[in-house]
Amino acid sequence: MDYLDFELPVKEIEEQIAKALQLQEETKVDMTATIDELKRRLIETRKHIHENLTAWQRVQLSRHPNRPYTLAYINYLTGGKFLELHGDRGVKDDKAMVGGWGLLDGKGVMFIGQQKGINTKMRQYRNFGMANPEGYRKALRLMKMAEKFGKPVVTIIDTPGAYPGLEAEERGQGEAIARNLLEMSMLKVPIICIIIGEGASGGALGIGVGDRVYMLENTWYSVISPESCSSILWRSWNFKEKAAEALKLTAKDMLEHKLIDGIIPEPLGGAHTDQETTFETVKRYIKAAIEELEKLSPEERINQRIEKFTSMGVYAED
Template sequence: MEYLDFELPIKELEEQLDKCKVLGSESDVDVTDTCTQLEKKLEKTKKDIYKNLTAWQRVQLSRHPSRPYTLDYIKALCGNTFLELHGDRNVKDDKAMIGGLGKIGDQTYMFIGQQKGYNTKTRQYRNFGMANPEGYRKALRLMKMAEKFGIPVVSLIDTPGAYPGIEAEERGQGEAIARNILEMTRLKVPIIVLIIGEGASGGALGIGVGDKVMMLENTWYSVISPESCSSILWRSWEYKEQAADALKLTATDMKKLHLVDDIIKEPLGGAHSDRETTFKTVAKQITTVHDELKKLSPTELVNQRMDKYANMGVFKN
């Protein structure tokens, strides 16, 4: 188990508790009371730390190496029913963008999302979750396929941004993302969007237009990462914590600004601390939202989605 800087008090208490249990099992000393006191102290420390997280600490939690990624969610939600589909029928199959059909219960969904890697080799293979234009065009192809067969779309967002390389720009990165945003606003099937980790820039928006947009509690959604914002404004990454606060990128901030619809609560300690509970919560949320959206006609879906995005933001004539 890896610990973040602000989680070190938890690490110390867990180590003390483990030693206490080992001592009790390997000797005749009764350490029951001591272990109970440590467990209570650990629980209180966890609650105190996680209920007062700063914006930057939530960014750190969203990037936790043990946090579940898109394929983890898909495998947990769909089991063996998931069928991955590949390629944009133009350039190649982008490994940073996952897509395919899967079932939750008796309902089939088209799943789309960015996939990060678990180690150096898979991170390179997945391009660190940063999709090229062909990734967004693959996503659009699958969404149009879902529309053709009346299948709802579930989009799982977890990316530090679209790939910024020269070759991506040559193949039309901006156009691919803009095209997806346009097409998703008028797709005639329900679109459910979940931000499960990082939601950065146009890379997130390229698969982020939906009838219902939800964020897990310890995720972020912004036009730019705190580090990049800090480097632009202060010419240094040292002010990333101030940038995180100023960007209003947490789930609470986004809900308050009416840019997302709901916040999905995570287990104490983050999604990685209790994966099974997280997966069950997400599956239940998807099913509940779909039950609401399936009552609407295609025309009502599109009109409601258009109105939702047209009403975002504040402007003056």
Template sequence: MEYLDFELPIKELEDQLEKCQVIGQESEVDVTSTCTQINEKLIETKKSIYENLTAWQRVQLSRHPSRPYTLDHVRGLCGDTFLELHGDRGFKDDKAMIGGLGKIGGQSFMIIGQQKGYNTKTRQYRNFGMANPEGYRKALRLMKMAEKFGIPVVTLIDTPGAYPGLEAEERGQGEAIARNIYEMVLLQVPIITIIVGEGASGGALGIGVGDRVYMLENTWYSVISPESCSSILWKSWEYKERAADALKLTSADMKKQNLVDDIIPEPLGGAHYDRETTFRTVEEYILKGYNELKVLSTEDLIAQRMDKYTKMGEFKE
């Protein structure tokens, strides 16, 4: 297990607990009471830390190297029923954007999302979860296929942004994302969107127009990352914590602004501490959202979706 800076007190207590248990196993000394005291202190410390996280600390948790990525969620939700589909039928298959058919709770879904890598080799292979235009066009192709066969869509967002390279712009990155947003608004099947990690900029919005939008508790959703915001405003990354607070990018902030529908709770410490519980909770929210949407007519579904997004940004002084 890797630990973030603010998790070091937890690491110290877990190391103490492990040593205490080893002493008890290797000697005749009764250490039950000591182990119990350490464990109680460990639980209190975890609650104290994780219930009072800053915006920047939640950003760090969303990027935790042990956190489940999109394909982990897909395997946890669908098991062996997932069939990945490839290519945009125009340029090539973008490895940063995955998609395919799978069953969740016995119901077929078209599942689409950004995939990051686990090490240097796979991060390069997945382009760090930053999709090119062909990735968004593949996503749109799969959504149109789902619409044709009346299959609901689930999108899982985890990206630091769309790929900003010259070749991506040459192939129409902006147009591809804008086209997806336009087409998703008018898609004739239910769309359930979940931010499972980072939700940054147009890279997230390109598959982020949903009838139900949920955020896992320790994720973020914003027009820009805290580091990029800091570098633009203060010409340095040193103010990233201040930028994270100002951007109001946490799940609680987004729910307060009515930009997402609900927050999916995570196990104490984050999704990586108990993956199975996280997958089951995500499944519950997907099925709950689908059951609410499947009773709507196509006209009502699209009308509610358009109304949902046209109301965003309204405020009174």
């Protein structure tokens, strides 16, 4: 288990529990009372830490190396009954964007999301979850396929942003994302978007227009990362904590500003401490949303979706 700097008190108590268990095993001395007390302290320490998390600490949690990624969610939600589809039928198959058909308790669903990779080699293979234009075009192709067969779409968002390379811009990165925004706003089937980690810039928004948009408790959603914001405003990354607070990027901030539809709670300590419980909670939210949305006609869903997104923010006309 990896620990973030503010999780070190948790690490110390868990090490004490492990030592007590080992000592009990070796000496056959009953240490139940000591172990129970340590477990009680562990719960209290975790509660104290997570009730007082700063915006920057939540950003760190969203990037925790043990946090589950998109394919882990899909494989659990579908029980392994997932058929991945590849390619945008134009350039190539973008490994940072995954998608395909899956069975959610016997119901056909189109799953689409960004995959970061679980180790250095896989992160390079997945381009660190930063999709190229063909990734967004693949996502759109799969959404239109779901629309053709009348099946709901679930997008799982976890990206530091769309790939910013020159070749991506040459192949129309901006156009690909913009087209997704337009097409998703008019898609006739239900769309549920779940932010499971990082939700950065247009890279996240490119698959983030939905009837229901949910964020896990320890995730962030913003036009820019705290580090990049700090670099622009202060010419240094040293003010990333200050930038994180100013950006109002946490799930709580997003809900207060009516930019998302709900917050999915995580187990105490974060999604990485109890992945199965996290998966089950996400599954419950997705099923409830699909059931609710399927009661509406396509026209009602589209009108509500457009109304929701056009009412965001403040603007003035001369």
